Amino acid sequence: xxxxxxxxxxxxxxxxxxxxxxxxxxxxxxxxxxxxxxxxxxxxxxxxxxxxxxxxxxxxxxxxxxxxxxxxxxxxxxxxxxxxxxxxxxxxxxxxxxxxxxxxxxxxxxxxxxxxxxxxxxxxxxxxxxxxxxxxxxxxxxxxxxxxxxxxxxxxxxxxxxxxxxxxxxxxxxxxxxxxxxxxxxxxxxxxxxxxxxxxxxxxxxxxxxxxxxxxxxxxxxxxxxxxxxxxxxxxxxxxxxxxxxxxxxxxxxxxxxxxxxxxxxxxxxxxxxxxxxxxxxxxxxxxxxxxxxxxxxxxxxxxxxxxxx
Amino acid sequence: xxxxxxxxxxxxxxxxxxxxxxxxxxxxxxxxxxxxxxxxxxxxxxxxxxxxxxxxxxxxxxxxxxxxxxxxxxxxxxxxxxxxxxxxxxxxxxxxxxxxxxxxxxxxxxxxxxxxxxxxxxxxxxxxxxxxxxxxxxxxxxxxxxxxxxxxxxxxxxxxxxxxxxxxxxxxxxxxxxxxxxxxxxxxxxxxxxxxxxxxxxxxxxxxxxxxxxxxxxxxxxxxxxxxxxxxxxxxxxxxxxxxxxxxxxxxxx
Numbered sequence: 430x431x432x433x434x435x436x437x438x439x440x441x442x443x444x445x446x447x448x449x450x451x452x453x454x455x456x457x458x459x460x461x462x463x464x465x466x467x468x469x470x471x472x473x474x475x476x477x478x479x480x481x482x483x484x485x486x487x488x489x490x491x492x493x494x495x496x497x498x499x500x501x502x503x504x505x506x507x508x509x510x511x512x513x514x515x516x517x518x519x520x521x522x523x524x525x526x527x528x529x530x531x532x533x534x535x536x537x538x539x540x541x542x543x544x545x546x547x548x549x550x551x552x553x554x555x556x557x558x559x560x561x562x563x564x565x566x567x568x569x570x571x572x573x574x575x576x577x578x579x580x581x582x583x584x585x586x587x588x589x590x591x592x593x594x595x596x597x598x599x600x601x602x603x604x605x606x607x608x609x610x611x612x613x614x615x616x617x618x619x620x621x622x623x624x625x626x627x628x629x630x631x632x633x634x635x636x637x638x639x640x641x642x643x644x645x646x647x648x649x650x651x652x653x654x655x656x657x658x659x660x661x662x663x664x665x666x667x668x669x670x671x672x673x674x675x676x677x678x679x680x681x682x683x684x685x686x687x688x689x690x691x692x693x694x695x696x697x698x699x700x701x702x703x704x705x706x707x708x709x710x711x712x713x714x715x716x717x718x719x720x721x722x723x724x725x726x727x728x729x730x731x732x733x734x735x736x737x738x739x
Numbered sequence: 740x741x742x743x744x745x746x747x748x749x750x751x752x753x754x755x756x757x758x759x760x761x762x763x764x765x766x767x768x769x770x771x772x773x774x775x776x777x778x779x780x781x782x783x784x785x786x787x788x789x790x791x792x793x794x795x796x797x798x799x800x801x802x803x804x805x806x807x808x809x810x811x812x813x814x815x816x817x818x819x820x821x822x823x824x825x826x827x828x829x830x831x832x833x834x835x836x837x838x839x840x841x842x843x844x845x846x847x848x849x850x851x852x853x854x855x856x857x858x859x860x861x862x863x864x865x866x867x868x869x870x871x872x873x874x875x876x877x878x879x880x881x882x883x884x885x886x887x888x889x890x891x892x893x894x895x896x897x898x899x900x901x902x903x904x905x906x907x908x909x910x911x912x913x914x915x916x917x918x919x920x921x922x923x924x925x926x927x928x929x930x931x932x933x934x935x936x937x938x939x940x941x942x943x944x945x946x947x948x949x950x951x952x953x954x955x956x957x958x959x960x961x962x963x964x965x966x967x968x969x970x971x972x973x974x975x976x977x978x979x980x981x982x983x984x985x986x987x988x989x990x991x992x993x
Contacts, residue, residue, distance in 0.1 A: 482835050483835070483989065484831055484834065484989045484990065485989070485990045486990040500989075503834065503837075504837045504839065507834075507836050508837050510835075511835070511836075514828075516828065517832040518824075518828050518832070519829065519832070520758075520829065521759075521763075522758055522762035523755060523759070527754075527755070527758065530751060531751045531752070531754075532836060534747060534748040535748050535837045535838045536837060574832075578836065578837075
């Protein structure tokens, strides 16, 4: 483990009842990085996170977080590493403020509970009891509980599950602000937009195995994700003129009420659009570009994983 | 965000424990009901059967009343909530913080000690009213109540430190008072039991507690000191074992 690495996972294996739910997973997270664990439900993300914070013991492999082994010296570990679990039960009769004051008291150094409460957007719920919070508010309180000890490493398990779009945006801003302060963030998600927009790097977990690991952009490029250029043409337009154009890897035509909609697959959308504009008699209009996304890659890898398992 | 100096975790845990116990209502209600119902039953029996009993049943069973009340605080009021926290995953969340098992367990004590103190005062008042207790006997009984409450609370923490099933611990909470009364000599005099069985029952710390009241007037100070010392030793041992064996509800690191 280097000084620049906050988290190092090597050949992690975890089994339940003889079934490997985490299978030889290796990755590292740099200090100050936002790292995403992406995968379908049941892929093993939560188990990896639970191993990372010492709630589960690996069957084999090694985990280092800030040079410490999870679950060995719990107190020293917990002073520097915080987790927002996917599901956790707080004390139901305590209010939001009482909960934050309680968790703040566990740490030698931390932040003012009111400040972290305001940061996660629970100012109006300050005196609301935990049992009366909505699912989204409870998620935000769990995040506040994780932040109140001012951790160096923050681990979030599905942080935006059950959170409305506006609150998700606020959550992303909070996570970005934390990373800007040098806090390392590891989060699990199955929201593609969250992984693409928030994470510096992502690891895609399918069937307990790490099947891809890189920046979102590099993953998309490495998988040769195609861009689709769509446009309308008149019903009598000569679409065969597209065939000799460089960059056209195939196209589909659909009849619509306005004429025909043409979808062209290409590796260079910008060059293709310039060429289409000058094809005599084509008259392309209403041009749209749909670039390859992490979601495409995720679906492809998930299907591969499912078919391999089958 | 601004930094803040360290707060006292044990104080916050004690406050949390008190709020949970009082605000949830049910647990506190069951504890009070168990204690009060036993007192009321004995008062009613005293009213219905004054001549047959000879002396007041309540006066004779005051040790059992105190034990009954403390046991409900111990199991229903202490062990059950801890096991429920484990079952719901609250303890696993706390395991990811520096809360500390000693702080968590000791933090459960203040509110329960306060409830035990109230029950203890009621017991002393009953002794003064229905019994023929001298001031010295009341002082001795107060010390016995103090040591006994410590023992019962520590035993509750011990059960709570390891229990994993709320229903099972609740069953213990409902059965334990019956077993305690049956083995303490409060209902079945130990003198009529086979010697070996009476010896087993006399070895139980709960029996030391109950019989300390029964024989208060005959006890020497040496006997009393032995009982107090025994109860305190069991309390300390149970508390230390509970802290040592406390289970956060997470897998152990290898």
